Amino acid sequence: MRAAVVVAHDKPLVVTEVPVPTPGPTQALVQLITSGVCHTDLHAARGDWPVAPKSDLIPGHEGYGRVVAVGDQVTELQVGDLVGNAWLWSACGTCQYCRTGWETLCPDQENGGYSVDGSFGEYMLVEERFAARIPDGADPLEVAPILCAGVTVYKGLKMTDVKPGQWVTISGIGGLGHIAVQYARAMGMRVAAVDVDPAKLDLARRHGAEVTVDASVDDPGEVIQRETGGTHGVLVTAVHPRAFGQALAVTRRGATIVFNGLPPGDFPANIFDIVLRAITIRGSIVGTRQDMEEALDFYARGAIHPTVSPATIDDINDVFERMERGQIDGRIVLKF
Numbered sequence: 001m002r003a004a005v006v007v008a009h010d011k012p013l014v015v016t017e018v019p020v021p022t023p024g025p026t027q028a029l030v031q032l033i034t035s036g037v038c039h040t041d042l043h044a045a046r047g048d049w050p051v052a053p054k055s056d057l058i059p060g061h062e063g064y065g066r067v068v069a070v071g072d073q074v075t076e077l078q079v080g081d082l083v084g085n086a087w088l089w090s091a092c093g094t095c096q097y098c099r100t101g102w103e104t105l106c107p108d109q110e111n112g113g114y115s116v117d118g119s120f121g122e123y124m125l126v127e128e129r130f131a132a133r134i135p136d137g138a139d140p141l142e143v144a145p146i147l148c149a150g151v152t153v154y155k156g157l158k159m160t161d162v163k164p165g166q167w168v169t170i171s172g173i174g175g176l177g178h179i180a181v182q183y184a185r186a187m188g189m190r191v192a193a194v195d196v197d198p199a200k201l202d203l204a205r206r207h208g209a210e211v212t213v214d215a216s217v218d219d220p221g222e223v224i225q226r227e228t229g230g231t232h233g234v235l236v237t238a239v240h241p242r243a244f245g246q247a248l249a250v251t252r253r254g255a256t257i258v259f260n261g262l263p264p265g266d267f268p269a270n271i272f273d274i275v276l277r278a279i280t281i282r283g284s285i286v287g288t289r290q291d292m293e294e295a296l297d298f299y300a301r302g303a304i305h306p307t308v309s310p311a312t313i314d315d316i317n318d319v320f321e322r323m324e325r326g327q328i329d330g331r332i333v334l335k336f
Contacts, residue, residue: 003121004316006057009047012317025073027125032336035119036062036144053114061087061112062147063119074128084132084147085112087286135300145306145331146299153180154295155287159258160233164188167231169250172238173200175331181207186303194220221249241265256280308333
């Protein structure tokens, strides 16, 4: 099969022929139809994080396709089923975190397109218990980003504790943020959006943001405090460190700030401000299988429509270059 492979962290991905993987006892072999391209895939290819990915990695964790073979212990998946992979490729199922509904914190988890090969190829493996079941009638391009960007921001919004009718700020209107605006609106929240690109702010308005701030021109704290009185929650999907510092400025007292983005550097926190105003700060990493099911249900009911552009596996290095320059509106999805 053809796949995009990381041969070295300082070199472009190489599209080459590799063996079709063989499913283990509890795994299924999936023929890819589409795969979204996530910023995490770029981090994996560049080796940006302290925990190194596997060698000769095939990235990708927004893959959608059809089951073509199953292992001898698989009982719930059948040949022909439509499924997706995810960042949470598997977890142990027995540790404290798995037992209490926090499988995303499992210390023995495996991650799609990072510690195991992912969806930037014509075939991929999924673990039966963790394969996302794709709803009938899903658009092959639109559904792919739900498998990471969608579930990630959906879980992040839940973690803000913002209630219907209250305000949330979405900082960064990229692949994650433009979907976060839609989930927030579908969950009954009022949305303020922050970015430095007027085109992305226009996208946020089209998806229902009531207040938008171009942070390259205006101070987000001043604008959002004036327009909303400060938001009850903030979801930071941006990958620029400045966005994390701005998060405190847009909140009202008692607000919760949730981080999805992973920029380099430290969070510039004013401890006095955090304590005096009783601000809660949380990190949120993707979502559980239950979060995935809920996120896909919003999509199946027509509440979420990711903005997508098609590409092919041969375009992957160009896609990464555009991603590094911030030139992608919504999500790029590879078609196989």
